[in-house]
Amino acid sequence: MSTENKNTEAVIDIKDLKISFGGNEVLKGVSLQLNKEENLVVLGKSGTGKSVLIKCIVRLLKADSGTIEVLGDEVNGAKREELEETRKKIGFLFQSGALYDSMTVKENLEFPLRRIKKDLSEEEISQKVNEVLENVGLPDAIDKMPSELSGGMRKRISLARTIIVDPAIMLYDEPTTGLDPVTSNEISMLINDIQEKYKTASIIITHDIECVRTVADRIIMLKEGEVYKEGSLAEFESDSDPYISSFFKSQSLKNQK
Amino acid sequence: MKQRIPITKMKSYARNKSIALTDTSMESTASLNKFLINLADVFLFIGRVFRNTFSRGFEFKEFLKQCFQIGNKSLGLISVTGLIIGLVLTIQSRPVLVNFGAVNMLPSMVAISLIREMGPVITALICAGKIGSSMGAELGSMRVTEQIEAMEVSSTNPIKFLIVPRVVAATVMIPLLVLYADALGILGSWAGANIKGDVNFVLFITQAFGKVVFMDFIPAFIKTFFFGFVISMVGCYKGFNAGRGTESVGIAANSAVVMASLLVILVDLFAVQITDLLL
Numbered sequence: 001m002s003t004e005n006k007n008t009e010a011v012i013d014i015k016d017l018k019i020s021f022g023g024n025e026v027l028k029g030v031s032l033q034l035n036k037e038e039n040l041v042v043l044g045k046s047g048t049g050k051s052v053l054i055k056c057i058v059r060l061l062k063a064d065s066g067t068i069e070v071l072g073d074e075v076n077g078a079k080r081e082e083l084e085e086t087r088k089k090i091g092f093l094f095q096s097g098a099l100y101d102s103m104t105v106k107e108n109l110e111f112p113l114r115r116i117k118k119d120l121s122e123e124e125i126s127q128k129v130n131e132v133l134e135n136v137g138l139p140d141a142i143d144k145m146p147s148e149l150s151g152g153m154r155k156r157i158s159l160a161r162t163i164i165v166d167p168a169i170m171l172y173d174e175p176t177t178g179l180d181p182v183t184s185n186e187i188s189m190l191i192n193d194i195q196e197k198y199k200t201a202s203i204i205i206t207h208d209i210e211c212v213r214t215v216a217d218r219i220i221m222l223k224e225g226e227v228y229k230e231g232s233l234a235e236f237e238s239d240s241d242p243y244i245s246s247f248f249k250s251q252s253l254k255n256q257k
Numbered sequence: 258m259k260q261r262i263p264i265t266k267m268k269s270y271a272r273n274k275s276i277a278l279t280d281t282s283m284e285s286t287a288s289l290n291k292f293l294i295n296l297a298d299v300f301l302f303i304g305r306v307f308r309n310t311f312s313r314g315f316e317f318k319e320f321l322k323q324c325f326q327i328g329n330k331s332l333g334l335i336s337v338t339g340l341i342i343g344l345v346l347t348i349q350s351r352p353v354l355v356n357f358g359a360v361n362m363l364p365s366m367v368a369i370s371l372i373r374e375m376g377p378v379i380t381a382l383i384c385a386g387k388i389g390s391s392m393g394a395e396l397g398s399m400r401v402t403e404q405i406e407a408m409e410v411s412s413t414n415p416i417k418f419l420i421v422p423r424v425v426a427a428t429v430m431i432p433l434l435v436l437y438a439d440a441l442g443i444l445g446s447w448a449g450a451n452i453k454g455d456v457n458f459v460l461f462i463t464q465a466f467g468k469v470v471f472m473d474f475i476p477a478f479i480k481t482f483f484f485g486f487v488i489s490m491v492g493c494y495k496g497f498n499a500g501r502g503t504e505s506v507g508i509a510a511n512s513a514v515v516m517a518s519l520l521v522i523l524v525d526l527f528a529v530q531i532t533d534l535l536l
Contacts, residue, residue: 055406058409058410060406060409060410084412087409087410087411087412088412090410092407092410094403094406094407095403096402096403098402098403098404098406098407099404100399100404100407101398101399101402101404111411111413112411112412112413115411115412115413116411116412165411
């Protein structure tokens with residue numbers, strides 16, 4: 001995928017975002033834009049504030065200062081009702097999947113649908129559930145409990161639960177963490193499929209380089225709460241900066257001996 | 258303009274402060290600060306629960322589900338406990354009453370102590386263990402696995418969906434469980450009276466309720482609503498505010514039981530004092 005073909009209209013516009021926890025400044029003035037129908041990867045070591053950044057976008061965490069505009073609506077200072085309206089346009093895939101343990105897969109998928117799209121009939125809800133399950137390749141899992149699913153299946157169902165409400169923006173928090181390479185690749189491909197099918201703009205938080213190579217239109221690297229570099233995959237891979245190349249260089253220490 | 262500092266920030270600030278300070282007097286100030294901030298957090302939580310209880314869109318289906326969980330699923334435990342309390346009270350009291358030649362007072366004595374004190378308090382303590390811990394653990398694990406956050410981003414207010422139905426269901430169901438425990442306690446007492454004698458059931462019930470007046474029953478019944486409220490509120494607060502990691506789930510469940518049991522005893526103390534002043 002190339003950046004040139006994409007629309008440059010910003011759907012998320014973050015300016016000078018700062019947040020700290022008990023004196024520890026996690027984000028120190030991050031500014032970024034997410035363009036329409038774009039896959040933006042936010043890369044960085046653990047603890048650099050990647051997850052905090054996307055949690056600020058849906059205001060699961062409230063930033064100390066700065067502005068976050070999502071589809072033209074300011075999030076950081078929004079009232080509860082305004083925030084709920086904005087949240088309806090955003091899908092959030094949690095690192096752990098966050099499936100509701102007490103509900104079946106079907107009930108998990110119906111939950112956001114019944115609350116966000118209240119005018120749908122039972123038939124339409126059932127149709128939508130089957131459609132998203134088909135899209136993530138798990139039509140047979142409909143009556144299973146989350147505890148009966150494998151890690152990869154849980155991620156797929158979580159993804160189905162997120163896309164079922166047709167969000168304009170998707171936020172992925174480490175979508176491939178804890179999965180084997182084959183399943184990780186399948187999830188990465190699924191992210192691309194969803195982007196193409198639903199025309200979503202996505203922010204993908206990850207430190208899995210294979211996932212970055214598969215999905216990234218543009219990459220932003222965070223270091224110690226600040227934007228360290230922004231560019232395309234090619235620019236990152238050819239960068240000689242030791243911090244950046246340590247992410248992209250495939251290492252095999254044993255063979256070097 | 259004066260900036261409003263979120264309570265979560267104040268809590269983490271207080272936590273950092275208490276670690277960094279070494280001087281004893283400053284440490285105690287930091288502990289007091291932490292305590293006051295936590296107390297404010299509790300009252301803010303209670304305020305949010307009340308606001309969401311009386312606002313539009315009560316989760317009735319979830320409320321019924323919780324009523325079933327709290328009420329029906331506690332019936333076995335409450336039945337056994339109620340029966341045994343009545344039985345034990347009778348067996349223990351009988352020899353003393355025999356010494357005073359007042360064995361015919363046994364049914365009413367047991368009934369009054371069951372209705373006024375033993376039934377409500379023992380049932381509430383059992384519920385603090387069973388319901389308090391299950392709410393603390395369930396909500397705690399939902400917090401740890403980001404299910405509560407997932408609910409929030411699905412435009413669902415977790416206080417309204419998770420907390421309000423649990424608190425209302427416990428406030429309604431625990432008084433009913435207490436009534437049930439009282440009834441079974443009296444049945445147990447009749448069984449106990451028959452171990453060393455032969456007492457007709459109708460005679461026993463007539464004697465048991467012969468001395469019970471309406472005002473024995475009403476204050477005791479009113480306090481059970483507070484027991485239900487306190488137990489569920491503590492369980493929900495501890496679970497909802499659980500920290501990160503699986504360890505937090507255990508801590509949330511454990512502290513919910515300890516705090517709920519203690520508060521049940523304190524509420525009972527206040528209820529008895531107030532009843533004593535009014536009657």
